[in-house]
Amino acid sequence: MLVFLIEKEFKQIIRHSFIPKLLIVFPVMVMLVFPWAATMEIKNISINITDLDHSTLSKKLVQKISASNYFRLTGLSSSHADAIEEIEFGNADILLEIKSGFEKQLIREGATNVSISSNAVNGAKGGLGAAYLSGILQEYTMEQLAILGIKPVPVIKTTESYLFNPMLNYKIFIIPAIITMLLTMLCGFLPALNIVGEKEAGTMEQINVTPVPKFSFILAKLIPYWIIGVIALSLCFALANLFYGLTPSGSISTIYIFAAIFLLVVSGLGLIISNYSSTLQQAMFVMFFFMMIMILISGLFTPVSSMPKWAQLITMINPLKYFIQVMRAVYLKGSGMGELTVQMVALIFFAVGANIWAVISYRKTTH
Amino acid sequence: MKIKVSHLTKAYGTTDALQDISFQVPDGQIFGIIGPDGAGKTTLFRILATLLLPNSGTATIAGFDTIKDYKKIRNIIGYMPGRFSLYQDLSVIENLELFATAYHSNIRENYHLIKDIYQQIEPFNDRMAGKLSGGMKQKLALCCALIHKPEVLFLDEPTTGVDAVSRKEFWEMLRKLKDQGITILVSTPYMDEASLCDCIALIQNGTFLHIDTPGKIIDSFPKRLYAIEGDQRTQNLQQLRNNPYIDSVYLYGDRMHLTFKEDPDPHLPEVVLVTPSVEDCFIWLMKKDSYE
Numbered sequence: 001m002l003v004f005l006i007e008k009e010f011k012q013i014i015r016h017s018f019i020p021k022l023l024i025v026f027p028v029m030v031m032l033v034f035p036w037a038a039t040m041e042i043k044n045i046s047i048n049i050t051d052l053d054h055s056t057l058s059k060k061l062v063q064k065i066s067a068s069n070y071f072r073l074t075g076l077s078s079s080h081a082d083a084i085e086e087i088e089f090g091n092a093d094i095l096l097e098i099k100s101g102f103e104k105q106l107i108r109e110g111a112t113n114v115s116i117s118s119n120a121v122n123g124a125k126g127g128l129g130a131a132y133l134s135g136i137l138q139e140y141t142m143e144q145l146a147i148l149g150i151k152p153v154p155v156i157k158t159t160e161s162y163l164f165n166p167m168l169n170y171k172i173f174i175i176p177a178i179i180t181m182l183l184t185m186l187c188g189f190l191p192a193l194n195i196v197g198e199k200e201a202g203t204m205e206q207i208n209v210t211p212v213p214k215f216s217f218i219l220a221k222l223i224p225y226w227i228i229g230v231i232a233l234s235l236c237f238a239l240a241n242l243f244y245g246l247t248p249s250g251s252i253s254t255i256y257i258f259a260a261i262f263l264l265v266v267s268g269l270g271l272i273i274s275n276y277s278s279t280l281q282q283a284m285f286v287m288f289f290f291m292m293i294m295i296l297i298s299g300l301f302t303p304v305s306s307m308p309k310w311a312q313l314i315t316m317i318n319p320l321k322y323f324i325q326v327m328r329a330v331y332l333k334g335s336g337m338g339e340l341t342v343q344m345v346a347l348i349f350f351a352v353g354a355n356i357w358a359v360i361s362y363r364k365t366t367h
Numbered sequence: 368m369k370i371k372v373s374h375l376t377k378a379y380g381t382t383d384a385l386q387d388i389s390f391q392v393p394d395g396q397i398f399g400i401i402g403p404d405g406a407g408k409t410t411l412f413r414i415l416a417t418l419l420l421p422n423s424g425t426a427t428i429a430g431f432d433t434i435k436d437y438k439k440i441r442n443i444i445g446y447m448p449g450r451f452s453l454y455q456d457l458s459v460i461e462n463l464e465l466f467a468t469a470y471h472s473n474i475r476e477n478y479h480l481i482k483d484i485y486q487q488i489e490p491f492n493d494r495m496a497g498k499l500s501g502g503m504k505q506k507l508a509l510c511c512a513l514i515h516k517p518e519v520l521f522l523d524e525p526t527t528g529v530d531a532v533s534r535k536e537f538w539e540m541l542r543k544l545k546d547q548g549i550t551i552l553v554s555t556p557y558m559d560e561a562s563l564c565d566c567i568a569l570i571q572n573g574t575f576l577h578i579d580t581p582g583k584i585i586d587s588f589p590k591r592l593y594a595i596e597g598d599q600r601t602q603n604l605q606q607l608r609n610n611p612y613i614d615s616v617y618l619y620g621d622r623m624h625l626t627f628k629e630d631p632d633p634h635l636p637e638v639v640l641v642t643p644s645v646e647d648c649f650i651w652l653m654k655k656d657s658y659e
């Protein structure tokens with residue numbers, strides 16, 4: 001019976017005008033497009049320079065800045081007021097003002113002042129831009145002083161080494177998290193929408209008057225999506241390797257074991273939503289709402305540790321957070337089962353909890 | 368008694384869908400539930416098909432309680448809801464196989480039962496159910512409801528939206544199924560189909576106005592019924608309603624039916640004595656009900 005029902009689900013999925021395409025296009029798009037778009041690296045900052053000194057040294061500085069790949073020189077202004085206007089029109093993100101007497105003072109005193117103003121509407125961009133610019137200025141000063149034979153003021157030079165992601169490649173950080181998102185959509189929301197769709201079409205009721213046990217009916221709905229989820233997951237691994245050269249440092253079987261538990265969690269959540277919604281529209285809105293919250297407080301884009309205390313508490317009940325942690329730990333740090341017991345316990349807890357809730361809510365809303 | 372219903376009540380919020388419904392259907396009968404849209408027919412069917420829980424009252428099908436023994440009932444009933452509820456994205460044969468399998472049966476086992484109906488849709492075996500015409504869908508739905516040889520068949524408005532010829536054919540099929548010993552509970556908003564049932568219940572606002580055989584219901588019409596044929600009917604209707612001698616008057620097909628407070632002079636021109644139909648009885652009962 002169960003086999004027959006699963007066969008029916010597969011037939012329907014294949015015949016559907018949209019879902020088969022979605023199952024291929026979605027992982028490919030998510031893996032090939034999203035990591036590029038969802039980057040937090042700040043590049044192409046538009047800079048406007050007001051050079052009031054018009055000296056050799058100030059011109060060299062302008063050249064150095066425009067040669068950097070962080071900045072794009074979009075204009076030169078003749079006064080501070082003009083430059084501010086450029087920011088207001090959105091032509092510049094950051095301003096550098098070189099006061100007159102820049103060259104003289106640098107040669108005479110070995111130090112001088114410039115002013116940086118940055119548009120902080122996008123706080124990260126503004127802040128990072130100013131920091132990058134200061135770095136360039138410092139480097140420039142060292143170079144020039146060396147050329148001029150002036151002994152520089154002693155400074156502390158820092159050497160950085162980044163663990164687990166030495167190149168600070170944002171894609172390596174975001175890809176494991178994106179895979180999590182994909183699994184949530186494929187295995188949590190699609191089967192739930194499918195069930196609500198059957199409710200709406202009345203076919204669910206037609207099956208309910210037959211002796212088919214409800215448990216088999218629901219299980220037959222979930223199994224095809226679990227299979228699809230595992231295939232999509234493998235496809236993502238292959239794409240990550242092929243396009244980004246990204247392979248898990250840890251064991252891939254660890255990921256599959258965690259993914260299996262995670263699939264139970266998300267399909268349980270999907271079932272809960274399907275039990276409480278009677279129309280597709282209703283289910284879509286509820287899912288959209290939860291998806292937004294779960295993604296924003298999962299640590300997918302922003303680190304959980306920099307959230308306010310109350311938000312950190314909410315992340316404790318977000319299953320996405322734990323699976324993202326697992327994915328990143330296995331991919332980047334090479335963690336094994338031993339280091340991930342907290343996540344394992346949390347995910348098992350969510351899997352059991354969500355499915356019990358699903359069963360109870362199902363009993364309540366139907367005969 | 369195949370179906371026993373006693374004091375069934377169901378309310379949705381503050382709206383009463385069914386109020387204290389009781390009736391019995393003997394083995395092998397066609398029992399019709401006749402009433403307008405929103406009278407509570409579908410609610411009654413859903414309770415009997417174990418899809419909905421009543422607020423109070425009990426119902427048994429072949430001795431099984433609809434609440435306690437719902438699993439047993441599901442093995443012996445066939446249910447065809449008013450709206451087409453088969454898989455539109457599965458073909459005719461796939462739908463049939465699915466429902467046969469759902470009852471742990473197969474198409475061959477009870478083929479004799481659906482043969483007459485199925486042969487008409489067999490040429491479209493591989494067509495998706497959603498692409499069938501209305502009449503074909505109805506035949507397929509009936510096949511799916513019959514595939515496990517149910518003891519009781521619930522048909523909720525099976526002929527709504529079906530043309531007159533197909534309706535006639537459909538009732539002939541029901542007669543044949545009845546001969547096979549299947550008890551049939553059927554609802555319809557069409558009064559002309561009422562006379563084809565063995566027994567009918569007239570339902571209005573969640574209550575049964577009357578339960579009897581069609582013949583007896585017609586006999587129970589308390590007055591002489593007259594008909595007028597006229598051209599300016601709507602205009603006449605208003606005039607006649609204000610006439611103090613006339614008890615009731617309403618449109619009936621292309622003429623008007625009326626009853627008098629006292630039997631009139633038999634030589635009235637234009638007015639002919641007619642035999643009342645189930646529809647006349649229903650209108651009469653509804654009117655009586657609203658006065659009480």
